[in-house]
């Protein structure tokens with residue numbers, strides 16, 4: 460299958476891409492962690508920190524800081540909710556669960572400045588693609604790129620913002636769904652609720668990892684093609700564990716255009732897979748373009764330095 464379960468957690472072979480994927484993934488995963496923690500606290504459930512770090516594949520230091528509930532605040536809410544709901548004395552109106560899901564997901568979205576940071580990471584992936592294509596471009600890209608390229612970067616940034624917003628919405632829905640179902644089924648043990656929440660967050664993290672890989676691949680591939688001269692030839696290099704569709708395209712050559720062209724023979728920055736063969740071909744596609752004229756070997760130290768600066772800025 461195209462978007463198979465083949466190891467989504469393995470980092471990309473290209474160290475720059477691996478860092479870009481890691482940074483975009485960690486942004487969403489750390490958001491999920493914060494939301495999960497606050498949902499637990501507000502419900503008066505113990506928060507299994509270690510289990511969440513493991514399920515979300517997060518290092519403790521990667522968890523974004525922010526103003527969470529104070530301990531007193533959490534305890535006060537916990538007591539109230541625990542007494543009334545979890546201990547089974549009272550049923551809250553279902554709308555309260557939706558409010559909770561909404562409030563917590565919104566709060567951490569704003570707190571973590573998620574949109575701005577997702578945009579920065581998508582732009583970084585594009586710049587890394589350009590650097591792989593041999594273009595000397597770094598954090599000062601605004602002064603270095605033409606209008607068309609700046610517009611493309613604005614598009615890449617807008618996509619990044621859309622995807623992270625989708626994560627927030629999916630999180631809100633998942634939390635509300637778990638709470639409502641639990642309510643509908645008459646409550647039950649707090650332990651059951653904990654298990655259901657953990658399952659939901661694990662699923663969200665896996666979906667986000669796939670999105671992060673695909674978005675980085677899309678931005679990187681666009682940047683790479685944009686860095687090459689119009690008319691250059693690129694060859695499809697299938698990932699080692701590529702799906703049969705991608706494997707069949709391995710070695711096939713395409714002409715680079717800077718604007719949409721013939722979708723069978725040509726590729727251009729931002730070409731979508733619905734338009735014809737392009738990389739990424741599907742979610743979690745790790746194939747890449749290789750310009751046939753590009754010398755292989757050591758990366759120019761100047762380009763490596765620019766890439767490292769772009770990566771560091773994206774990880775902030």
Ligand SMILES: [Zn+2]
Pocket residue numbers: 697698701702705739740741744745746
């Ligand atoms: Zn592929």
